[in-house]
Amino acid sequence: MSTTSTSHQGGYSHDAVVYALQKCGIRHIDTAKRYGCESLLQKAIKESDVKREDLWITTKLWHSDYGYENTKQACLESCKRLGVQYLDLYLVHWPDAQVPGKSNREVRAETWRAMEDLYEKGICRSIGVSNFLINHLEQLKEDCKITPHVNQVEYHPFQRPEELVDYCRSRNIVFEGYCPLAKGEALTHPNIIQLAKKYGKTPAQICIRWSIQNGIVTIPKSTKIERIQENCEVRCGLLASYD
Numbered sequence: 001m002s003t004t005s006t007s008h009q010g011g012y013s014h015d016a017v018v019y020a021l022q023k024c025g026i027r028h029i030d031t032a033k034r035y036g037c038e039s040l041l042q043k044a045i046k047e048s049d050v051k052r053e054d055l056w057i058t059t060k061l062w063h064s065d066y067g068y069e070n071t072k073q074a075c076l077e078s079c080k081r082l083g084v085q086y087l088d089l090y091l092v093h094w095p096d097a098q099v100p101g102k103s104n105r106e107v108r109a110e111t112w113r114a115m116e117d118l119y120e121k122g123i124c125r126s127i128g129v130s131n132f133l134i135n136h137l138e139q140l141k142e143d144c145k146i147t148p149h150v151n152q153v154e155y156h157p158f159q160r161p162e163e164l165v166d167y168c169r170s171r172n173i174v175f176e177g178y179c180p181l182a183k184g185e186a187l188t189h190p191n192i193i194q195l196a197k198k199y200g201k202t203p204a205q206i207c208i209r210w211s212i213q214n215g216i217v218t219i220p221k222s223t224k225i226e227r228i229q230e231n232c233e234v235r236c237g238l239l240a241s242y243d
């Protein structure tokens with residue numbers, strides 16, 4: 001399980017990232033060029049003293065950088081801002097490309113070919129996509145060689161794309177679920193509150209555990225130290241009883 005503190009919405013907290021790395025044993029950082037905090041993360045990682053090889057660092061390619069050459073350039077720039085030689089996972093952030101005169105499918109295919117090169121050169125140890133639907137993944141299958149290793153998609157009790165989850169599983173694409181707390185909105189739902197009371201947990205822990213228990217890689221975010229601690233205190237065993 002990982003907790004991230006890096007998206008552009010809701011702010012960035014240096015202290016929360018350092019705390020997550022130093023005190024909670026969190027090793028998975030999910031960020032994006034779009035979030036504008038890759039350089040800040042370099043500083044936080046350095047301060048935490050956690051070794052690079054012990055971290056899993058994901059960042060994402062924004063659509064303004066789609067296309068073969070731009071993708072490669074953008075990846076190297078992200079690595080530079082993060083202060084790393086390689087990424088553990090690089091994601092194409094959105095399926096929509098918005099390049100005038102070219103179809104989205106064409107741009108996604110060119111972009112993905114650059115992602116394949118980055119993977120083959122070892123600059124990205126794994127490559128994936130985000131917010132891709134089944135039809136986008138089917139097109140990529142026809143147009144390119146390497147199946148994405150990961151698809152990162154919104155997943156929480158109000159958003160359960162089960163057909164997409166099953167499709168990803170059938171093709172060995174890891175399904176990573178973002179916004180597991182529905183950006184905090186799930187935490188006031190009466191059913192979640194009722195379950196939290198029943199099990200003596202907090203609403204956030206119920207949502208995180210629910211997602212993990214469904215076999216989803218789960219990446220909650222908080223900028224608050226005490227909430228990062230709370231979000232970490234969720235047992236991760238799949239299908240184990242919630243005692």
Ligand SMILES: NC(=O)c1ccc[n+]([C@@H]2O[C@H](COP(=O)([O-])OP(=O)(O)OC[C@H]3O[C@@H](n4cnc5c(N)ncnc54)[C@H](OP(=O)(O)O)[C@@H]3O)[C@@H](O)[C@H]2O)c1
Pocket residue numbers: 004005006007009010030031093130131152153178179180181182183184187204205219220221222223224227228230231
């Ligand atoms: N691929 C994509 O397109 C995409 C899109 C969105 C997000 N993501 C990734 O997913 C991560 C999580 O998504 P998210 O931040 O949008 O949504 P989220 O994790 O569902 O919710 C974060 C919100 O919940 C609050 N929160 C966190 N823990 C809490 C707790 N224990 N009790 C009460 N409130 C709590 C946070 O506030 P405080 O900070 O004030 O605690 C924040 O407002 C992001 O950091 C990003 O890495 C990816």
